[in-house]
Amino acid sequence: MLRFACSQLVVERTDPLVNPGMKYTPHLHQIVGGNSFNVTMDPANDPAKLSTCTSCSFVQDKSNYWTAVMFFHHKNGSYIRVPQTGNGGPQGKLINKGGLDVYYIPSGKVTAFKKGFRMLAGTASNTDDNKVAKGNICHRCWDSPNENTFVGAQPCSGTDTVAIPADPKCKMIRQTIIFPTCWDGQNLDSPNHQSHVAYGQGSGATGGGSCPSTHPVKLPQVMYELMWNVTNFSDKSMxxxxxxxxxxxxxxxxxxxxxxxxxxxxxxxxxxxxxxxxCNLNNACPKAGLTTQSDAQYSACTKKQQAPENVDGWLQALPMGDMAIKA
Structure with a gap:
């Protein structure tokens, strides 16, 4: 499997998948990958040709990956972004400047995504943990202060929860998002960005099980892994x-x-x-023409906010409509 680091390209309120063309979208995202990322992301354009750099370690990967941002809510009502750290684990440490780690996990013969392909995992408006498959989206309380000290078993197993852990013993919270591995073989996208793909049998980071007849084409399993460092917020009096x-x-x-x-x-x-x-982990792979860049190189690939606002430090409220205001 491929397992590699991506540093933050930008943190801003855009979402060209769900809210194309809109600046100051309903909530904040952190985006990684190719620097051709923009408000519209026209499917006719190829990020691989338009990007001049990528914040991911493989030079050939100009894809874009993004997630919501985790905040700590202080009892005085103010909010601050939870810092992120690189990920350790059995496969070795990855170095991130913010951002996330990306996995591509094959299970047997898989068909890679086509130019123009996009998809969404999870539902940004969902308030019911029971409507989420814990084997696909989960959180882990990491009670070690060092991300290199691996905690638990494979992702989305054991005591992992859909809910974000709220326990002072958590030093970090690991977030895992696993995407569907089955494609209808025809549509590069769908109106809800989900119905052209489907989860196979089984769950977790296994590469995905057998596919349903409606979505017969097996894809590589894409998985995001994020390490949110909550050490500074473990004092429950806050x-x-x-x-x-x-x-x-x-x-x-x-x-x-x-x-x-x-x-x-x-x-x-x-x-x-x-x-x-x-090809394996974050290693260069001559057979596929994959080359890697140093963490200093991929972390230097950044982009100015297209929806400018200062989202660093303590904020009076979450940036959800109005511009971010300092606490």
């Missing part, structure tokens, strides 16, 4: 006393609303070759 959550995503909702967006942008057939040739 937490809200009115029963509201200490940790929320930028929609002011909990883990049930966690979601991830994906726009394909690998150069040529490099991803197909990577899957066919067993």
């Amino acid at each position: 937490w809200p006393t009115d029963g509201s959550r200490p940790f929320v995503y930028s929609m002011n909702l909990g883990g049930s609303a966690a979601h991830g967006d994906y726009v394909f942008g690998w150069e040529g057939d490099s991803l197909q070759k990577a899957m066919d040739n067993g």
Whole structure:
């Protein structure tokens, strides 16, 4: 499988998948990947050709990946973004400047995504944990202060929860978003950005099980992994006393609303070759023409906000409509 780091390209209120053409969308996102990311992301345009750099470690991957942002809610009513850290684990440490880690996990012969392909996992408005498959979207309380000390078993198993953990013993919260692995073979997108794909049998980071007849084409399993460092917020005296959550995503909702967006942008057939040739982890792979860049190089690929507002530091309220105002 491929497993590699992507640093933050930009943090802003845009979402060209759900709200194309709109600036100051309903909630804040963190975006990684190719620097041709823009408000509209016209499917006719190829990010692989338009991007001059990528914030991901594979040079050939100009795709864009984005998620909501996690905030800490102080009992005085103010909010601050939870910092992020690189991810350790059995496969080794990845270095991120914000952002997330991306996995492409094949299960047998898979068909790589086509130019113009995009999809969405999760529902940003969902408030019911029971409507989320824990095997696909989950959170883990990481009670080690070091992300290199692996906690638990495979993603979305064991004591992992749909809800964002609210426990002072958590030093970090690992978020996992697993995308569908079955495609209808025809549509590169759909009106809800979900119905052209489907989850196969089974769940978790297994590469996906057998596909339904409606979606017979097996895709690589895309998985996002994010490490939110909540160490500085473990003092419960800072937490809200009115029963509201200490940790929320930028929609002011909990883990049930966690979601991830994906726009394909690998150069040529490099991803197909990577899957066919067993390219592994974040290593250069000559058989597929994959080359890597240093963390200093990919972290230097950034973009100015297209919806400018200062989202750093303590904020009076979540940026959801009105411009962000400092606390």
